Amino acid sequence: MDREAQRADYAAALRAAAEQRFGAARAAELTQTIEDVAGWMLEVATFPVGAEEAPAFYAEPEPSA
Amino acid sequence: MSLHTLDAIDAARAIREKVLSPADLLESLLERIDRLDGRVQAWTLVDRAGAREAARRAGDEAARGVFRGPLHGVPFAAKDIFYSAGLPTEGGSKVMAGFVPDYDAAAIARLKAAGAILLGKLHTTEFATYDPAPTRNPWNLACTPGGSSSGSAAAVAARMIPLALGTQTIGSNVRPASYCGLVGLKPTFGRISTRGVMALSYTQDHVGLMARSVEDVALGLSITAGHDPADPSSARAPVPDYLAALTRRGAPRIGVLREFFERATPEVADVTAQTVNRLARAGAVVEEAKLPPAFRAAYAAAYLITRSDTASIHAERFAVKAELYRPAIRSAIEMGMLIPGDFYVRALRIRRQFRREMNPLLERYDVLLTPTTPAPAPEGMATGDPQFQVPWSLSGLPSITVPCGLTTSGLPLGIQLVSGAFSEASLLSASAWCEDVLGRGAAPGL
Numbered sequence: 001m002d003r004e005a006q007r008a009d010y011a012a013a014l015r016a017a018a019e020q021r022f023g024a025a026r027a028a029e030l031t032q033t034i035e036d037v038a039g040w041m042l043e044v045a046t047f048p049v050g051a052e053e054a055p056a057f058y059a060e061p062e063p064s065a
Numbered sequence: 066m067s068l069h070t071l072d073a074i075d076a077a078r079a080i081r082e083k084v085l086s087p088a089d090l091l092e093s094l095l096e097r098i099d100r101l102d103g104r105v106q107a108w109t110l111v112d113r114a115g116a117r118e119a120a121r122r123a124g125d126e127a128a129r130g131v132f133r134g135p136l137h138g139v140p141f142a143a144k145d146i147f148y149s150a151g152l153p154t155e156g157g158s159k160v161m162a163g164f165v166p167d168y169d170a171a172a173i174a175r176l177k178a179a180g181a182i183l184l185g186k187l188h189t190t191e192f193a194t195y196d197p198a199p200t201r202n203p204w205n206l207a208c209t210p211g212g213s214s215s216g217s218a219a220a221v222a223a224r225m226i227p228l229a230l231g232t233q234t235i236g237s238n239v240r241p242a243s244y245c246g247l248v249g250l251k252p253t254f255g256r257i258s259t260r261g262v263m264a265l266s267y268t269q270d271h272v273g274l275m276a277r278s279v280e281d282v283a284l285g286l287s288i289t290a291g292h293d294p295a296d297p298s299s300a301r302a303p304v305p306d307y308l309a310a311l312t313r314r315g316a317p318r319i320g321v322l323r324e325f326f327e328r329a330t331p332e333v334a335d336v337t338a339q340t341v342n343r344l345a346r347a348g349a350v351v352e353e354a355k356l357p358p359a360f361r362a363a364y365a366a367a368y369l370i371t372r373s374d375t376a377s378i379h380a381e382r383f384a385v386k387a388e389l390y391r392p393a394i395r396s397a398i399e400m401g402m403l404i405p406g407d408f409y410v411r412a413l414r415i416r417r418q419f420r421r422e423m424n425p426l427l428e429r430y431d432v433l434l435t436p437t438t439p440a441p442a443p444e445g446m447a448t449g450d451p452q453f454q455v456p457w458s459l460s461g462l463p464s465i466t467v468p469c470g471l472t473t474s475g476l477p478l479g480i481q482l483v484s485g486a487f488s489e490a491s492l493l494s495a496s497a498w499c500e501d502v503l504g505r506g507a508a509p510g511l
Contacts, residue, residue: 017403026399033396037372037404043365044412055413056268056420 003042010045011038068093070508073139073227073281077180080127080138087120087127087138087182094140094184098225101511104206106199107220109145111185112152116140119182135284136228137180143230144214145186146193147173148261156263157189157198157213159389160382170261171296172230172272172289179288184226187216190448193232193265194375195393197446202245203509204442204476211241212448214273218245221275223511228285231273234265234371235458236451238273239481243466244442244449246477246506248496249275250282251454253486254461255300257286258293266374267298268413269367269458277506279467279497283307286489302487310490317495319344320354320430325453329439336478337436340469340503347502354433357422359415360456366412366419367459373409376401420460420486427462427485432495437466437479453481463489467496468506477506 001009014034018027027034068090071079079085095113102108123138143149146156148166155161168174173183188198190213200215202208203223210219214231218241221229231238233251242249250273257272264270274285287307293299321341326334345351376383376398383390383398390398426433439450457464463486466479480499484492 014400014403018399021402022399030396030399033400037369037400040365040368041404041408043362044369044408044415047359047362047365047415049359049362049411049414049418053414053418053421055410056417 003046006045007038007042010041011035014038069097069224071227072278073136073141073276074284076139076227077136080123081132083127087123088117090138091116091120091140091182091184094225097223101223101225105201105203105219105223107187107216107223107225108142109155109186109188109216110153112183116182116184123180123182132180134179135288136176138182139180139228140182140184140226141176141228141230142184142187142217142220142226143170143173144189144217144232146189146232146263147230149173149183149186152186154186156193157191157196158391160386166261168261171258171293173261175289187220187229189213190215191391191394192263192379193234193237194397195448196391197448202442203511204246207444208442208476209244209446209448211244211442213237214241214275215448217275218242218247218249221245221247221277222509224508227276228281229275231275232262233271233273233454233458234269235367236454238271238275239454239464239466240438240449240451242275243437243477243479243481246468246509247275247277248279248282248465248467248500248506249273250286250465251457251463252286252290252489253300253463255298256302256463256487256489257289258296258299260293260296264378266371268374268416269371271458279493279500280308280311282465283311283493286493300487305490307490307493310494311497314494314498314501316348316350317431317498318350318429320352320426320433322356322433322435323353324356325435328452329436332472333436333438333440333478336470336472337480340480341434344499344502352430354426354430357419357426359419359422362415363419363456363459364452366415367455369404369408369412370416370459372397372401373404374401416459419456420462423460423462424485431491432482432484435481435483437481441472441474441476441478457483462486463492465492465496467499467503469503471507
């Protein structure tokens with residue numbers, strides 16, 4: 001799947017979820033935000049994050065040497 | 066010299082030497098607020114009675130030779146997302162109308178324990194997000210002071226207070242400090258406790274400091290930094306003597322991140338390039354530095370994480386008070402509810418990878434340098450572009466802005482310096498050296 005198709009897929013899924021959760025009218029108001037978030041999801045999904053890379057949370061970052 | 070122009074450290078020294086009374090200093094600041102805040106609108110609340118009582122007590126103690134700490138008798142102020150015992154704390158939101166906490170945020174408590182006097186609370190965008198505060202930029206009242214720490218930046222720039230607490234989750238402390246011609250520090254994630262600060266993100270909320278000199282910021286950090294067992298994000302890293310670090314200032318090794326210049330306006334890029342040349346002529350070792358691969362995913366990761374965190378943090382309130390939220394944060398919360406969990410976790414993994422990939426660069430240089438903002442403070446209410454702060458909010462790496470000049474239209478610009486985790490001592494030392502070379506930031510002509 002090319003990047004634009006993948007981004008459109010994410011946007012469609014977000015739009016469907018927004019309609020279900022907030023109603024069609026509110027989902028329509030969120031159109032631009034949905035497009036932004038779909039773009040971020042694409043960037044995160046396609047970046048080659050290391051297989052060993054665990055999520056960082058509270059105990060990060062460690063002090064510099 | 067007018068008392069309201071004193072830096073915090075100079076005021077503290079004068080009080081200790083008994084040539085300045087805390088009450089006289091306070092009255093000078095109150096007079097300044099009375100004269101200017103109708104136009105600047107930095108303050109949500111000025112606690113005149115409480116501050117006067119604290120100043121009277123500080124003066125009595127000083128007369129007896131009793132000094133609580135390094136800021137004895139010196140006023141400070143806090144963004145209105147910091148809990149302040151007995152004072153309204155509304156986070157710029159109707160959702161929190163009438164809320165009065167019964168304890169002080171950890172950073173406020175530490176400053177008070179050091180003798181400082183909380184003069185009042187400062188405007189914020191709603192819950193430190195996007196919906197703007199009414200505050201105007203003292204350099205040009207048509208312009209934003211930036212956000213979300215809008216009142217903090219404007220009040221310090223307008224000489225209404227020498228030191229203010231802000232916060233940064235995306236770009237909310239360093240950017241407004243730069244827009245207003247100040248020094249603004251976002252320390253390492255976990256360096257200053259966020260206990261008692263209205264949360265926006267579990268992994269990107271930072272308490273920040275704003276002042277008119279690197280020395281004042283170093284003093285503020287020395288007081289507020291340190292482990293807090295009541296804050297699960299608080300770091301155990303030892304706290305060095307940040308003021309002592311300033312005495313060891315020398316020409317730093319600077320890695321210039323050229324990619325940021327290419328995203329800036331021609332004027333900002335030009336002023337920053339001239340600044341870099343001045344620093345090099347003064348002895349800094351300057352080289353071009355290249356960002357690691359994970360930088361390109363850093364923005365998307367930061368935005369997905371903050372949306373998801375914000376949705377989680379506001380879930381209960383939003384369920385019953387959605388109509389009280391303003392449009393931008395309402396959209397952010399709603400979208401955060403829809404982001405799938407696997408994307409959130411992947412974004413957190415990118416966060417860690419980005420920081421790890423930054424390490425070699427941070428070991429090679431004392432500081433990395435960018436323009437602080439892609440453009441000066443824009444006109445209107447929107448709080449400006451935070452993109453040059455996002456990678457450091459995501460990674461938790463410390464960053465600071467130091468004033469470097471004015472645009473042709475008379476608005477302040479800054480350079481942003483970044484260093485390794487918990488390397489604030491060397492970051493502040495390098496910043497002080499740059500401040501020596503570039504000169505202190507000017508004052509707005511209010």
